[in-house]
Each structure stands twice: as structure tokens, then as C-alpha cells.
Amino acid sequence: MRQWPKVALGYVLCRSSEPAVCTPDAEYDEVTIRLWGKGVISRGKVRRADVTTPRRVVRANQLILSKIDARNGAIGLIPQELDGAIVSNDFPSFEFADSKQLDPVFMGWMVRSRYFVELCKAASEGTTNRMRIKEDRFLAQEIPLPPLPEQQAIVSRLDTLDDKVRQVNEHLDAIEHNADRLLAVRFRDAIADAPMRPMAEVAPLVRREATIELEGSYPELGIRSFGNGTFHKPPLSGADVGTKRLFSIEPGDLLFSNVFAWEGAIAVAQPEDAGRFGSHRFITCRVDPNITSPEFLRYYFLTDAGLEKIGKASPGGAGRNRTLGLEKLMAIQIPVPSFSTQQAFDTLQAKVAKLKARHATIHQANDALIPATLERVFS
Numbered sequence: 001m002r003q004w005p006k007v008a009l010g011y012v013l014c015r016s017s018e019p020a021v022c023t024p025d026a027e028y029d030e031v032t033i034r035l036w037g038k039g040v041i042s043r044g045k046v047r048r049a050d051v052t053t054p055r056r057v058v059r060a061n062q063l064i065l066s067k068i069d070a071r072n073g074a075i076g077l078i079p080q081e082l083d084g085a086i087v088s089n090d091f092p093s094f095e096f097a098d099s100k101q102l103d104p105v106f107m108g109w110m111v112r113s114r115y116f117v118e119l120c121k122a123a124s125e126g127t128t129n130r131m132r133i134k135e136d137r138f139l140a141q142e143i144p145l146p147p148l149p150e151q152q153a154i155v156s157r158l159d160t161l162d163d164k165v166r167q168v169n170e171h172l173d174a175i176e177h178n179a180d181r182l183l184a185v186r187f188r189d190a191i192a193d194a195p196m197r198p199m200a201e202v203a204p205l206v207r208r209e210a211t212i213e214l215e216g217s218y219p220e221l222g223i224r225s226f227g228n229g230t231f232h233k234p235p236l237s238g239a240d241v242g243t244k245r246l247f248s249i250e251p252g253d254l255l256f257s258n259v260f261a262w263e264g265a266i267a268v269a270q271p272e273d274a275g276r277f278g279s280h281r282f283i284t285c286r287v288d289p290n291i292t293s294p295e296f297l298r299y300y301f302l303t304d305a306g307l308e309k310i311g312k313a314s315p316g317g318a319g320r321n322r323t324l325g326l327e328k329l330m331a332i333q334i335p336v337p338s339f340s341t342q343q344a345f346d347t348l349q350a351k352v353a354k355l356k357a358r359h360a361t362i363h364q365a366n367d368a369l370i371p372a373t374l375e376r377v378f379s
Helices: 104-110 114-122 135-140 148-191 294-301 304-312 326-331 339-367 369-378
Strands: 006-008 013-016 027-033 040-047 063-065 075-077 093-096 142-144 196-198 217-223 230-237 254-257 266-268 282-285 333-335
Touching: 027 063, 063 104, 075 104, 104 148, 104 369, 114 369, 148 294, 148 339, 148 369, 217 254, 254 294, 266 294, 294 304, 294 333, 294 339, 339 369
Parallel strands: none
Antiparallel strands: 006 142, 013 093, 027 040, 063 075, 063 093, 196 333, 217 230, 254 266, 254 282
């Protein structure tokens, strides 16, 4: 940050206190603020009859913050589409005293910086879980105030960079969308007229129950929903395991969460998952390598047709009341095309996975550009 003059926030911001006068039958947007400068959004529509505490009206381009989470970056500008929305007293909003002195958009960029988050922390008090920003202390904090032309030049550069970041991310997402569509078409063609065989023949159950030793360490494995793979949990000591049953996992196992398989908690154990354990909630299957591959089966079970069969094999209500039955899973009929057809599809799956891994690295670097630039400008 250059040697810009500093001014107190109270010099450039004015507290807004416009009361909300709500029509009884009308609906109004309620405002909430995402953490870490991710934007001001609508929490949803509320009716006047459902509002039991006083509300205020906020206007476009006002600065708004969360008293509780401003120290976690919950601060930003009211977007045009939320002009006239309502907020509770936990979300103070501020008008700009003079837009010829401080460009609201410049301020909108500043509040996304780590510098401003630290400022909000300094203006907060209370115990760890009850820290709240104090408005008088907040307005007493000083910020750098470059000349208006310099503010506008910084805004222009940041807006341009933000647009480039968005374009790159949209381009990568479009490529991945097309790759997923290609996979879907190729899979549809691969299983067309393929013979059906039961899971019990294709990928029977395997249960490798571990012998628990009191001094042992047992790192657990988890399965993410919606086909998002496995993740590693902290290890349990033998004492912590207690009477729980744990089962060892081997790379190549086809894994199902028996309570969340219906929402896509299905994965293939990877080499880095070796040596980990699953609880009794895990269903572990080992495919017959002469018939199919775990990757081919995983893809099938994550299609609409596969999830429908898993859903029918998981009776009950929502959440943990829906449990995948072992016998019902083993009875599910699986399309089994020729092995060469499956291998060709798995090769394509691997190429798409490699593409997405490269894209994830690019996404990470791309998304770091704005925070890094804000750090250079405001630190």
C-alpha cells in the first residue's frame, strides 16, 4: 500500500437507519452475506407476517456487514438486485458520505482484502465464539484514501482482472461439461444391447474385518456423496474403536456408503487409500477382473439408471433412514458389454479425469489471482 493519506471510516461512511415499512401480503428479500468477500446475496423471500423483529431497508451500493462474521470477511456492497431488501439489526449498513471522495466500488474491492478483514477483527470484541463488531470502534478504524482518479484506475484494473478470471473459469467449465457429455454418449453406446448380470456375479461382497488391538492405530476412509470420491479421516486408536467393527480397504475396491449410496456416495478405492479402514456403514465389493472393472461399475451406478436401482435397493425415508440392503445390492442387474468395450470406455474416463485434474490446478491458480492482487494493493 502506497503512502496514501488515511481517514477514519466514520469520515466517509454514514450509518443507514431507514426503517422497513412492509405491506402485510407482500414478500421481501432478506439479505445475507457470504464469508471471505464472496458477496451479498438474498437469503430468500419472507412475508411481512413472518417477520417478528424490527427490520431495516438497504439500498444498492450501501456497505453492509455482519456484526458476528465481519471478522470472517462477511462484508460487501448491496447489489442492484437487492435494492429495497430488508435486514435485521445484526447487519448494519452504511451510505457513502461523498462519492467524489470515495468511490463505492473501490471500497467494495478493499473490503475483500485481508487488510480490511484484520481491521474488522480489531473492531470486534467478546469471547471466541461470541465476538461481535462494535460499530463505534469500526467507524474509528482508519483506511487509506488515494485520490479519486487513482481509486478509479485501481478499480478498472481489478474489474478487468476479475473479468479475465471469470472467463477462464467459464472456459474450463465448458470444456469439462463437453467432456462429461462425451462420456455419457460413449457409455450409452457401450451398454446398448449389453447382456445383464447380477452384482453377485460381477462384483461380490468382500468383508475383511480387522482385529482391533488396544495400542493400534486405524486411519479411517470416508466416501463423499455425488460421486466425489473418497477422503481421509483422522486415525482412531484401538481404545477409541471400542466395540466398533472396522473393515480393511484395498485399492480397487468398489465402495458404497450404505446410508448415502442413494445420493451417490459410491467410489473406487485409490492407491493412496491403501491401509485405511471403513466402518460397518461401508459396503465393499471386489469386481471379477475377467468380467468388468471397478471404474466401469462406478460410472454405471452414478448414472440416472444406476442411482434409480440403488434408490430402489435403499428403502426408507430421507437421510439415514434409507439404508442400502446387501441382498438387494447383490441382486441388481448390471449391463456387461465386451471387455474390450469396457476398456475403451475406461481409457476415455481416465483421460477425462486427467483433464479435470489439470483444470483443478488451473482453477486454483486462477482463483488466487484476485486475493494476491488485493494483497499487493492494500498491504
